Amino acid sequence: MAIYDFFLSRNNAATTTAENYVGHVGRLFYDDTTGVIKLSDGVTPGGLSIPYTIASNTVVGGVKAGPGVTINSEGQILIDSEGLSFSFGDFSGTVGTYTDTTDYALLQSVNADEDIVIASNGDGGVKVVGEFRAYATNGTVTGSLEDAEPIFRVKADGQVRMLVPKADQVAGAFEVIGNDTGVFHPPNQTGVIIHATGNTGLPARNYLDAINNYPIIVGRRMNGIIGAVTPVLDGEVIFRIAGQASTGTNFETFGPAKINWMATEDQGPNNQGGKITIDVTANGTTAFGNAITAAEFTATGVVSTVGFVGDLTGNADTVTNGVYTTDTGTVTNTMLAGSIANAKLSNSTISGVALGSNLAALTAGTYLTSGGTYTGGTARTFAVDATTTATASKVVARDANANIAAATTSFATRQAGSFGAGQTLTINMATDKYVHANITGETVTVAYTNITAGKEIYIFFTNATGGDLEVNSGIADTNSTNAKGTENVKNGGTSQIRVTSFGTTVADCYAHFKK
Numbered sequence: 001m002a003i004y005d006f007f008l009s010r011n012n013a014a015t016t017t018a019e020n021y022v023g024h025v026g027r028l029f030y031d032d033t034t035g036v037i038k039l040s041d042g043v044t045p046g047g048l049s050i051p052y053t054i055a056s057n058t059v060v061g062g063v064k065a066g067p068g069v070t071i072n073s074e075g076q077i078l079i080d081s082e083g084l085s086f087s088f089g090d091f092s093g094t095v096g097t098y099t100d101t102t103d104y105a106l107l108q109s110v111n112a113d114e115d116i117v118i119a120s121n122g123d124g125g126v127k128v129v130g131e132f133r134a135y136a137t138n139g140t141v142t143g144s145l146e147d148a149e150p151i152f153r154v155k156a157d158g159q160v161r162m163l164v165p166k167a168d169q170v171a172g173a174f175e176v177i178g179n180d181t182g183v184f185h186p187p188n189q190t191g192v193i194i195h196a197t198g199n200t201g202l203p204a205r206n207y208l209d210a211i212n213n214y215p216i217i218v219g220r221r222m223n224g225i226i227g228a229v230t231p232v233l234d235g236e237v238i239f240r241i242a243g244q245a246s247t248g249t250n251f252e253t254f255g256p257a258k259i260n261w262m263a264t265e266d267q268g269p270n271n272q273g274g275k276i277t278i279d280v281t282a283n284g285t286t287a288f289g290n291a292i293t294a295a296e297f298t299a300t301g302v303v304s305t306v307g308f309v310g311d312l313t314g315n316a317d318t319v320t321n322g323v324y325t326t327d328t329g330t331v332t333n334t335m336l337a338g339s340i341a342n343a344k345l346s347n348s349t350i351s352g353v354a355l356g357s358n359l360a361a362l363t364a365g366t367y368l369t370s371g372g373t374y375t376g377g378t379a380r381t382f383a384v385d386a387t388t389t390a391t392a393s394k395v396v397a398r399d400a401n402a403n404i405a406a407a408t409t410s411f412a413t414r415q416a417g418s419f420g421a422g423q424t425l426t427i428n429m430a431t432d433k434y435v436h437a438n439i440t441g442e443t444v445t446v447a448y449t450n451i452t453a454g455k456e457i458y459i460f461f462t463n464a465t466g467g468d469l470e471v472n473s474g475i476a477d478t479n480s481t482n483a484k485g486t487e488n489v490k491n492g493g494t495s496q497i498r499v500t501s502f503g504t505t506v507a508d509c510y511a512h513f514k515k
Helices: 141-147
Strands: 028-030 037-039 069-071 077-079 086-088 091-097 103-109 132-134 152-154 160-162 174-177 194-197 223-225 228-230 237-243 257-263 274-281 291-298 301-303 318-320 330-332 413-419 424-428 434-439 444-449 456-462 470-472 486-488 494-501 509-514
Touching (some): 091 141, 103 141, 413 424, 444 494
Parallel strands (some): 174 194, 413 434, 424 444, 434 456, 444 470
Antiparallel strands (some): 028 037, 069 077, 086 091, 091 103, 132 152, 291 301, 456 494, 470 486, 494 509
16 A cells, blocks of 8 residues: 655746646645645646545445535535435435326325424415315325326416315315314205304304305206206206204204295296295194295295285285275275275276266166165165055065955957968967967968967967868877867858967977867
């Protein structure tokens, strides 16, 4: 092993500098301006860096250059771990790789199952610049990043999204607790997205502020699945606001009152009918299965099967099927308490008679009596002017024995004219009693109309021409005297046919000839 002695000499050459000095092989030289010591190999301007003893398993010495560590010509140690794994404390910094071979920087804990806590010093804040995502554990880091959507994401433009893939009956997807302990009463139904607990003793208020426009709460319903949506159908609830009240230590599944937005037809681009219903629960009953629809707000009006309690006040242009207490507006199928002004009836009629003015006078006619003319202002009673005795110009009523007092009753005789061979004399039982006709030939036939039970008709035929002239009574032989419905009238005289009806057809009539 060689041992070298060091000695000093001074080179005052004007053109010699630390950068171009070559020197003698094996000698050290340095620039007294910088104090940097170099080793001369006899050929290299500026000399060589001194070969310090490097660190090894047995020797503790200088710094060994290697991946991430370099020593420049000035003897400076440079550390550059770009692309290399390193660790500090309980952190490990490595390079991860996506399945498409793209690299990503990975900072994780050194020890398994060890929490990572990022804390500021004092009042300093922890701030993240750039898009932020949080993933659920999925076996591997790369697997979590590539195989699932982030459960929480803040985009670079500020949009925030949170995924809650599993319904929980005892916790909402997003919870806001208005106290410093975090204590809350859990929901009692699945599907809760937002659950908020207010401060004790204070109303739990939710504010929605809008600028230069209005805030709105919209409930949207779709059937089917995302990507294959189907219409909401007639009768289905679109949106609901409900209230639940504690019944002791817990809440019942359904509350005592709710408001429903409902479809009134299968929904489509041109058919979007809907209504709002208000459901309540009566005292002494449970909310589930006993809800009563107190009111429905529809396109044709408000419907209430339970009715309205108390007075309804305000201005009403039209009232239908109700009691109208103010003499204004239009009355439709409505009873006005007190009176109805004529102006409200200007276009109305009763039995085709126009209203809106005073009614015409109603005066008793013949055989009627009254206390005066009826004008609508005073009640009047009309009675029949009758008596049980035969009195002129009065109606005859039956007496106590059911008898009618009357003298001779006269009936007019209808002169029917002359009838020859083959002609027909028509008898109207509704108006005829006595009928007279001349007969000039045979055979003359009798016909009947308005046949009425209990009627008796007398027909007289005068034969002025002489000879045997035949008349057919129109009655069957079996219903006629001597079983003959057709007879000759008296030659040169007058004969009579009496027809009696016991029904409403000719078969119910009977005839009797008398010469």
